[in-house]
Amino acid sequence: MMETRDRMMAVYEGRRGLGVVFQPRIKHWYEVNMAAGTLPNKYRGMYLDEVYQDLGVTPREVWGPGGASSEFAGYLPLQTKEGGDIEVWVKQTHGLFYEAEPKDYLITEYRTPAGSIRQIQRRTEYGTSLYNAEYYLKELKDIEVYKHILHERRYVWNRLRYEWGAKRYGNQIPLRIQLPRSPLLWLMVGAMGCQRTVIMLWRHQREMERLLDLLEEQFYKMLETCKGKSIVELSFGDNMHQDMCSPPLFKKYVLPFYQRIMSKVHEMGMYATSHWDGFVKQLLPLVRETGLDGLECVTPLPQGDVTLKEMKEEMTGMFLRDGIPAVFFCPWTHLKTLEDHVKKLLHTFYPRLILGVSDLVPANAAIERVGFVNKIVEEFNASL
């Protein structure tokens, strides 16, 4: 496993000759099939890490946010501490909220001296992920409440969690910390919703820009908390998609944020990536200006909207994590299509490639295809 670590460090550092690491995210596949009772017999009763080992591939996210969709929810060293005058109330319903269509809802309410805000999330079919049915920020007055929360919020380091994670994985794969989405995407995907964010930026630009500044400050607090730890990579969970974040919005709000923060990240001796899992053809020409070291999950055609050639050209000097469209793991895609794509991807991006699935292995994937890809990778590595 030290070999995996060395290979990944070579990708970060831009060295060649050590081979490619294959890191598909299988947690979603594992959890949905476990919940549905369709996990292959050999994997029943196994821990997720054991399934990774059986497939001969390595896990990725060791220190994630700990949420439902986090690849490994157990090791959470960077924790959020809310201010002393803030109460967080959480409840779960079973069809109580929307009586017409009973589902499980997770309702989180912040009660502060500045007022209250509420978010409602819904679990997916097997409860493995959450989607917003209602966002925290619905109108201007909610922004004031959120600003109060952000002002008071601190980030603390959970040493015990960190040490346990480092003991379990630190020698095998470089330490990576999952951060929230960059400020604009934080609002678009997480706190306000895409359409409302666009409208609020148009109608209330000054108030929104103050909020974006405050969100940016959160990252400096997080960086401060990460100082002195043996972290190699920071991962911004942006979920970038040009239909949400258009090139003009990207230039105005996202690019300057990255330019400011990446100089600090590099000063601290770390690398950083951002998760771009939507259509990104119009944004890719801007990516090098961000200062990011790599991109995660850029999805080529036919699932995404870019060719490998376009990705390679626009990401010169950067590394790619992932690159195989998830749909190629579904049984209706010809195996030859998958094989040809993987071979082309390896030749196009090596040595600046950590191979994986864009975005993750689907729940209805033919899981043996992971082994099939692994074999192609082994052959490629043997040929180096």
Add this chain to the structure above:
Amino acid sequence: MMKNNEALFEAIREALVTFDVDALKKIVLQAIQRGVKAERIVDVMSEGMGIVGQKYESGEYFVSELIIAGETMKDALEVLEPYLEEATDGKLGTAVVATVAGDLHNIGKNIFVTLMTTAGFKVIDLGVDVSADRIVEAVKEHHPEVMGLSALLTTNLEQFPIIVEKLKTEGVRDAVKVIIGGATVTEEYARQAGVDGYAKTAIAGVNICKDWINEDQT
């Protein structure tokens, strides 16, 4: 008078395309004061939305501009509302749109809805995570010419053939053209799903729907 009105109409289109909502509201009221029928003003604003759509298609505008254009038009419609005598949507036909059961993704669907509305369709947006039963029910209730279905998760793609089959069982398959979309939908999959069309992008989807309507009319 016609020439003067044309200058006004051009100002309406221009205000809409540049999202100048204050100017738009003023010009709209000016037009009313000059005796232009509210329905005619809505038509002109729709033309402005058409220009916004073209700019989106050519890559000059993005979804955020579509959203803002929609807001601009909404504000102007509020001013016009007291003067409107008839419903103004749905000249091209009716479309039922939904994200299929089990899937909660709505960005692509919402863009499609916006573009279909500005193209002149009356859109019945059923929302996300919509069951096959509810979709077929909506077809029977609204008699749409077009049905747009979206799914992002590969596990939900199987809903497309289920819906098609249900349309057949209920005897309404031939009454409606079905188009599907979503990032994980490939041409290869669409061929197997028994639908009438597949589009990689929302704008391509709208163009296919418009072609279907035009074919029917010729």
